[in-house]
Amino acid sequence: TTLPEGSVGNAIRFDRSGTMFIADYKKHNIFAIPKGATKPAVWFHSGEMSQPNDITIAPDGTIYASDPNWKGREGHIWRIARGADGTVRGQVMSTPRAMGTTNGIDLSPDGKTLYVGESSSGQIWSYAISGNELTAAKLVKAFQPDTIDGLRTDVAGRLYVARILKGTIALMKPTGAVEREIPLKAKEPTNIAFGGSDGKTVFVTQRQGGFIESFRTDQQGREHCLQRGGC
Template sequence: MLAPALAASKLFESTQLTPAGEYTIGIEGPAVDRDGNLFVVNLGKPGTIGRVAPKATASEQFAKLPEGSIGNALRIDAAGVMFVADYKKHNIFAIAPGTTEPRLVYHSAEMSQPNDITLARDGTIYASDPNWKARSGRIWRIAKSGDGPMQGTAMTAPRAMGTANGIDLSPDGRTLYVGESNSGEIWSYLIEGDTLTKARLIKTFEPNTIDGLRTDISGRLLVARILKGSIAVLAPDGHVVREITLKANEPTNLAFGGSDGKTVFVTQRQGRFIESFRTDVEGREHCLQTGRC
């Protein structure tokens, strides 16, 4: 029998939340709003967004992207606006609270994807942009210019990146963490406008065994170990604090939610379901949404 996320009584003990097979193998991009609704891309077929209501154990369709677009990442800001990374058509969409209609807010033909995105306190979007064939990548900074539309810039960096994939910010918003899937490396950078500086390798896993990552308010990183069936919890210096065993072997990404921001939802490519576990520290993004951070 499937167990709701909040029913888990033990920390770091994962349970399956939704039935197997609801999503495509593109199951990705989980995000939770302030009301506790969980959103995940590619429910049933590519180009959709599913929703799991609070205390529910099955998904329902929430929205559809325009024809040909396929979402890979979702993030929700403090105002309740959902941002969608469309890797197929190189777009960023926004869905306003109370609606299901995606609105195009940024497009660049120069992008290879985007893959994953993260949101800063001021609304700036940082997007990872891997070129899988070339085994390279870069980061885009997308922000409003005054009262005008959003403008994007490929950020300069002190080193050539590998396939930039999982991405998130430190609690103070000054450090950007980037996971490179091909090498299994996780790097940190200081942000100075459109420039990434002071590149630092903080952890190396086996090649092709990392996917999405998220940070909590203590500065720890939670990393999806795809093909390893676990979530690695890292201190900011890269030290592995713990490894959380999951119900399947191909986690693609994760998100914090629940009333206290301490429930972690994980998208599983193997089995195409969502699982969840309780942690001991609130997620950075959840804290921003509530206005406490």
Template sequence: MATSAWAEPKLFESRQVTPAGEYTFGIEGPAADIDGNLFVVNLGKPGTIGKLAVGSAQSEKFISLPEGSVGNAIRFDRDGTMFIADYKKHNIFAIRKGSLEPEVYFHSEQMNQPNDLTIASGGTIYASDPNWKAHAGQIWRISKGTDGQVQGKVMTASRAMGTTNGIDLSPDGKTLYVGESLTGQLWAYTISGNELTSAQLLKTFEPDTIDGLRTDVDGKLLIARIQKGTISVMDPDSKLIQDVVLQGKEPTNLAFGGADGRTVFVTQRQGGYIEGFRTDKEGREHCLQKGNC
């Protein structure tokens, strides 16, 4: 059963927020706007986006994407624009604040399937792009040029990447964290223009046990441990602080939300619902939307 009232729980104590079965097996891409509303892909059927309004215990339909498009990740920039990775049609959609109309912000047939996104304070988007069959992947850097036109390039890296999946930035925007699902490896890169340098292997988990990830304002990393039923919390020096035990065993991704950015919402493939827990620090993305990061 979903919990209808959100009384202040203990920190890192997760509980179910929405009813089971709301979302498909493809439940993914949670992101919260500055008002605290949570958005998640694939409500009821592929190609939709659900909205969990502030204080609600049940999702409602927000929009349907254009025919044939299916979302996998959602992120918000500091202006409140929602960006959606469409892995089927190789698009990055943008929905301006107050609008219900997705616009194609970027498209490339060179993409394998845009998977997860993260956004820097200046608006640059970094997108993971795995090739599951080849056990390989890449990262796209998508930004506006001096002429205002959106440009996207595959970033060069100092090593051959595996199946790139979860992705986020450090609070200062200088480090990009990338999870590689099949190997269970978590890597950190220094961003230098369109190059990813100084590759550092932070942690090797069991194969096929990491999915989405997020950072908080202190630089801690929270990693969805799919098949393990936990969110692993690590400090920036790769020390494992704790594992937050979840209600379900198949967390696909997570997002910071709530009024103070300290509620972590987790998408659960097992059961097709959202669960959540309180944490000690605000999420980087929430801070970014407030204009403080």
């Protein structure tokens, strides 16, 4: 597929039905492409966004999108969902603290906790979700500033964090304890996805050199399980 002129895709995620959602950070869109189709349609648009950067999808189809302002070194989280009347609406979620440049984002396996990486500070925060509010802010882990990018969770609740410039994926528990740092071939990993027949192959996009590498892990990804009706 080809996005409309001027649009630039960043994050890609899939929901239970196989619909592909694409964050268009240049034109402030979330595109949707149904399974089997190739033409993108605007699912949500807001000129109030700095940019939709990364997105994650809850079991009920709700989309959470990180919206960083890189120059201002600040950011927000948007909640995008279809209402009872069928209209898709989005709004900035209220938070108990001022956020930095929100980047990588994912949910816990039970869908009750949202993890958000802030690239400017190198911090990863967790929040409880209450409608359009993010509550119970907790600092999970502080890495060096500007060394984290995309993140994903597995079915055991662990976090996989792309350590851009360091060239590793940090595998950590929800408590913030790092189980291990997985070394990669290149130094600039940006995004992570689980795949393969069992959901235990981790694919990593590399900005340096422009390629994708992969490694195996012992648990399947949360989204991989969700897409197959197992979670």
